[in-house]
Amino acid sequence: MSLPTVFDSKSPFPADFVWGVATSAYQIEGAAAEDGKGPSIWDEFCRRPGVIADDSNGDMACDHYHRWESDLELIKGLGVDAYRFSVSWPRVRPGGAGAWNEKGLDFYERLVDGLLARGIQPYLTLNHWDLPAELQANGGWANRDTVHRFVEYASGVARRMGNRVSAFTTHNEPWVIATLGYDKGIFAPGVKSHAQAAQAAHHLLLSHGLALQALRAQGCKSRLGIVLNLSPLLPATASEADHLKTRLEDGRSVRWYMDPLFKGSYPADVLEFMGADAPKVVPGDMATIATKMDFLGVNYYTRHIVSANETWDAHDSGYDVTDMGWEVYPEGLTDLLLRLHHDYPVPPMYVKENGAAFKDELDGGRIRDVQRTDYIARHIEAVAEAIRRGVRMHGYMVWSLLDNFEWASGYEKRFGIVHVDYETQRRTLKDSALWYRDFLQRQNAARTQRSAQAIGV
Numbered sequence: 226m227s228l229p230t231v232f233d234s235k236s237p238f239p240a241d242f243v244w245g246v247a248t249s250a251y252q253i254e255g256a257a258a259e260d261g262k263g264p265s266i267w268d269e270f271c272r273r274p275g276v277i278a279d280d281s282n283g284d285m286a287c288d289h290y291h292r293w294e295s296d297l298e299l300i301k302g303l304g305v306d307a308y309r310f311s312v313s314w315p316r317v318r319p320g321g322a323g324a325w326n327e328k329g330l331d332f333y334e335r336l337v338d339g340l341l342a343r344g345i346q347p348y349l350t351l352n353h354w355d356l357p358a359e360l361q362a363n364g365g366w367a368n369r370d371t372v373h374r375f376v377e378y379a380s381g382v383a384r385r386m387g388n389r390v391s392a393f394t395t396h397n398e399p400w401v402i403a404t405l406g407y408d409k410g411i412f413a414p415g416v417k418s419h420a421q422a423a424q425a426a427h428h429l430l431l432s433h434g435l436a437l438q439a440l441r442a443q444g445c446k447s448r449l450g451i452v453l454n455l456s457p458l459l460p461a462t463a464s465e466a467d468h469l470k471t472r473l474e475d476g477r478s479v480r481w482y483m484d485p486l487f488k489g490s491y492p493a494d495v496l497e498f499m500g501a502d503a504p505k506v507v508p509g510d511m512a513t514i515a516t517k518m519d520f521l522g523v524n525y526y527t528r529h530i531v532s533a534n535e536t537w538d539a540h541d542s543g544y545d546v547t548d549m550g551w552e553v554y555p556e557g558l559t560d561l562l563l564r565l566h567h568d569y570p571v572p573p574m575y576v577k578e579n580g581a582a583f584k585d586e587l588d589g590g591r592i593r594d595v596q597r598t599d600y601i602a603r604h605i606e607a608v609a610e611a612i613r614r615g616v617r618m619h620g621y622m623v624w625s626l627l628d629n630f631e632w633a634s635g636y637e638k639r640f641g642i643v644h645v646d647y648e649t650q651r652r653t654l655k656d657s658a659l660w661y662r663d664f665l666q667r668q669n670a671a672r673t674q675r676s677a678q679a680i681g682v
């Protein structure tokens with residue numbers, strides 16, 4: 226196993242680099258209809274027969290809603306600087322508009338205070354996909370009205386949690402919401418429409434920009450940004466057809482989000498490809514989307530090989546492949562971060578999600594997840610390499626703290642560094658968690674040594 230070389234006194238990570246673990250509300254909380262929570266599009270989608278691999282749902286998930294205190298102890302034990310979690314919009318404002326749910330707001334307030342009491346920075350995501358179902362009845366993200374409901378929701382949460390939250394992420398992976406949710410229909414809300422998907426993507430970006438402006442106008446001092454799932458795309462062969470297809474797919478997945486956020490325009494080649502399905506853009510929208518951010522979050526899992534004629538199977542590449550069928554390709558993370566740094570005026574970046582699903586076996590109470598540990602270690606090394614080559618990186622977060630509800634794959638795929646026995650809700654630290662804990666201890670020792678040197682001790 227290749228372990229990273231980054232935990233010595235020459236560590237390339239800046240002293241204030243933020244190490245963390247990440248989760249999201251629907252994937253871990255459970256308590257789907259408790260204490261006044263309204264239904265989300267995922268509660269409704271999971272009821273459709275055949276859409277979730279094991280016919281499961283998030284009703285119970287990791288029961289984090291009831292176990293949050295012991296989960297915070299678990300997080301503290303890892304020695305991380307930050308915990309990234311999401312707020313369930315329908316838990317705090319059940320219908321998406323109208324009355325707020327005090328019990329829901331109290332839950333997140335207790336969580337934030339509990340983190341701060343343990344010396345852990347709260348990184349809060351506002352939208353990790355669980356849109357209130359009532360808003361979907363009016364078209365969800367394809368309806369411009371949802372933009373304004375989101376801004377109200379963001380402002381309400383920020384007013385309540387105020388500056389106790391280190392960073393607010395508006396949306397997690399808008400590509401997934403728009404493409405898998407509104408175009409392919411394999412994620413909630415299960416819509417299959419190119420036009421609605423394009424409009425949803427535009428509204429997600431617009432609501433992001435408006436929310437940033439609203440939060441700043443109300444005096445919010447937390448760092449504000451968005452989190453994109455991005456991958457480098459490479460042509461399968463040197464053929465012109467593969468190159469053209471790769472360029473288009475890069476446009477649809479990377480430039481469609483990066484260009485408006487950092488250049489204030491959609492890529493012309495993608496607009497041309499969309500034709501009549503292109504989104505309706507109101508004058509002023511593009512400037513709003515390009516509102517300055519304090520950080521850009523990047524979720525990286527794998528690279529994509531693009532072929533004009535065939536579907537590429539990662540198993541053919543010769544590299545290891547995770548239980549999701551995703552190729553293990555850490556070099557892609559360095560390449561991606563360098564490309565973002567060179568092509569766009571990006572603010573400091575964070576890897577906000579990185580991790581791997583592998584089949585785990587309990588062996589006398591121990592989970593020797595060598596592949597996951599190796600995956601995480603090599604990707605941390607890939608971030609280190611990007612820093613050495615001049616990229617401004619401010620943090621890295623493992624996906625995920627816990628095994629959890631992996632959307633359309635249900636509970637079959639396990640991304641956690643902490644194993645969850647769904648029968649008993651017992652949590653067991655996998656070897657990857659023990660490795661991360663040890664790694665962070667060494668990082669902290671390196672930090673202390675460097676600051677002592679800096680002040681001449």
Ligand code: IFM
Pocket residue numbers: 249252398524578624631640
């Ligand atoms: O579990 C998801 C997460 O919710 C969003 N990013 C990718 C992860 C793994 O598929």
